[in-house]
Every structure is written in C-alpha cells, then in structure tokens.
Amino acid sequence: MNLVCPVPLDRYPQVLLAHGGGGKLSQQLLKQIFLPAFGASETGSHDAAVFTANQSSLAFTTDSYVINPLFFPGGDIGSLAVHGTVNDLAMAGATPRYISVGFILEEGLPMETLWRVAQSLGQAAQNCGVEILTGDTKVVDRGKGDGIFINTSGIGSLDHQQTIHPNQVQVGDRLILSGDLGRHGMAIMAVRQGLEFETTIESDSAPVHREVQALLSAGIPIHCLRDLTRGGLASAVNEIAQTSGVTMALRETLIPVEAEVQAACELLGFDPLYVANEGRFLAIVPPEAEQKTVEILQTFHPQATAIGTVTGKSAQTLGLVSLESSIGAPRLLDMISGEQLPRIC
Structure with missing residues (x-):
C-alpha cells in the first residue's frame, strides 16, 4: 500500500511554531494529518468530547502547557494547566470533576520552582472543585525541556439536556x-x-x-x-x-x-x-x-x-x-x- 501525505511538504517540510498557534496551520494539521490518521470525524472537533458511559453523559478533554516564562503576572504554568482543562470541559457545558496531571521536567530544574508550580496547581484544582486522580512524571536531558511541560486531562459530567456544539x-x-x-x-x-x-x-x-x-x-x-x-x-x-x-x-x-x-x-x-x-x-x-x-x-x-x-x-x-x-x-x-x-x- 502506497501512503501519500496530503500536506504540501514542499511548502511545509517541517513543523513550524505556527502549527501550534491555533490558526490556519493548526487546522491543516488537524484536518489533513490527525483526523484521517485516527479515523475521526471533523464534526467531533470541539474543546471537549462528549460521550455516554453507563447511561451517564460525560465530557473528556486533554491539553498540554508549554508556557514561557513559567511565572507571570496573574498566574503560572501550574494554575494555567488546571484552568485550561476546566475551561475546555466547561465549553461542552460540563461540570469539571476529575483531572490527571503529567509533568515533563528538564534536568537541572530548581526544586523550589517545581515546588511552587505543584503548590499552585494543587491550589487551583481545589479552588475549581476538581480532584486530581492520577499523574505521571518524566525527566528529559538538560536543554531539551524548557523547565517544565505539563499535560492535563479532565473528565466532567453533563447535568443538563442541552446540546452545546x-x-x-x-x-x-x-x-x-x-x-x-x-x-x-x-x-x-x-x-x-x-x-x-x-x-x-x-x-x-x-x-x-x-x-x-x-x-x-x-x-x-x-x-x-x-x-x-x-x-x-x-x-x-x-x-x-x-x-x-x-x-x-x-x-x-x-x-x-x-x-x-x-x-x-x-x-x-x-x-x-x-x-x-x-x-x-x-x-x-x-x-x-x-x-x-x-x-x-x-x-x-x-x-x-x-x-x-x-x-x-x-x-x-x-x-x-x-x-x-x-x-x-x-x-x-x-x-x-x-x-x-x-x-x-
């Protein structure tokens, strides 16, 4: 079987920062790479996926956070990771319930920085009324992680009959x-x-x-x-x-x-x-x-x-x-x- 990549490689032979910017190139990756590869429908493209399990309507989402600087006026990467996932669930009309947290840490990261981020993330989860159920930690070589990357996934319940899409x-x-x-x-x-x-x-x-x-x-x-x-x-x-x-x-x-x-x-x-x-x-x-x-x-x-x-x-x-x-x-x-x-x- 011959596989042909639908993305014009002569124009974009490599991934660009703009492919993660939420604009036209992000849409190109979604529509021409990911959705066909995963066998997914474009109509499923939304902030969170809504599904039914044991007769309960639930919403599920995942996101990754790679902000620089890690701390900024009004927040930091820890609280941002919680807010982003909670908000994606809210955009489906769901009440946020549970989240997971995955840390990718760069070798040499000051332990005090990690402590501050973890404290902020935990406090944000508590303030949002969500429970951190599970997580993971990986460490990459010095110079290959930009301090901290965080991935969070969330599950929320739909307690209404509206279809928000x-x-x-x-x-x-x-x-x-x-x-x-x-x-x-x-x-x-x-x-x-x-x-x-x-x-x-x-x-x-x-x-x-x-x-x-x-x-x-x-x-x-x-x-x-x-x-x-x-x-x-x-x-x-x-x-x-x-x-x-x-x-x-x-x-x-x-x-x-x-x-x-x-x-x-x-x-x-x-x-x-x-x-x-x-x-x-x-x-x-x-x-x-x-x-x-x-x-x-x-x-x-x-x-x-x-x-x-x-x-x-x-x-x-x-x-x-x-x-x-x-x-x-x-x-x-x-x-x-x-x-x-x-x-x-």
Missing part, C-alpha cells in the same frame, strides 16, 4: 463575549520584553465553569461555547463559522479591550482580536436570550457584552466572518495564518 448555531443567534480581551497574551509579552506600563497587565487566567453553570441554571438555551485561547477571538469565531457553515458579523467598537492592553498591542504590533486569553469565552445564544445572558455574565465580569450576530447560512459564503471597524468600514476577519505569540499557553 458549533453545529447548533443558527441564523440570528447573538455572540456574547464574557469579558475584555488580550490580557493573557500581553501579560506574557510584557514580561518577556521588559515592558513597564502605568499598571501591570495581569493575565486573565481563571476558571469559567461557574459562569457557564450560572447560564445553564438560569435556563439560557446555549447553542455554542468557545474559550478564546490560541488564536484569540478571531480564530474562535472562524472555527465556529466554518464548522457550522454560517456567516457572522462583529462590531469592533463593541469588543472591550483595556487601554493598557491596547497600548501594548500597538507597541508590539499585535492585533488584540488574535491575542490569546485564558479566562474569556464566547457564548452563542438565540436573540431572545441575549439580554439575560449579558446580565448574568456581567455579574462575573462587568465588561461582558454582545459583539455580533450570525447573519446567514450559504454555501457560497461558507464560514465567513466580517468585522465592522471603528470607522464603520467592513473587513474580512480571517483566521490567523502564522504564529503571533509563541509559547503563551
């Missing part, structure tokens, strides 16, 4: 943003570049499952949820639009970005719509639920707001997202094609 998105739905954008990516870059602002930019790294549970408890009919991590808001809305086959329209003036984050983005040449977040998500709900959804989310983050609408469903405009700029001119909001912020999650 991109394929549930409908024309007329409203896009609700849970808070301001860009904090995590700019907090990391400020530390790396030694930038000082009037106020320190802190990462938004935090669990969001309580916000989701509040929406579900209030009876909000949620069609889709997506946390805005790699690739930021722009990549998230493009992924949803492509999966659900809809067009979306966003308004830039409605998207909250703090002044210090905007200043950092302008100084470093970044677009905050593509900057990663670790405590923000997008909720897509029917128009009649827009006001109540915003009101509930504003009890957690005052800047939660509606930012756009699902405008159509057409094969000719499959997956297109438009953005009305601050001066009123529309432009196409595309998925990021390169790597804007390396090693931020």
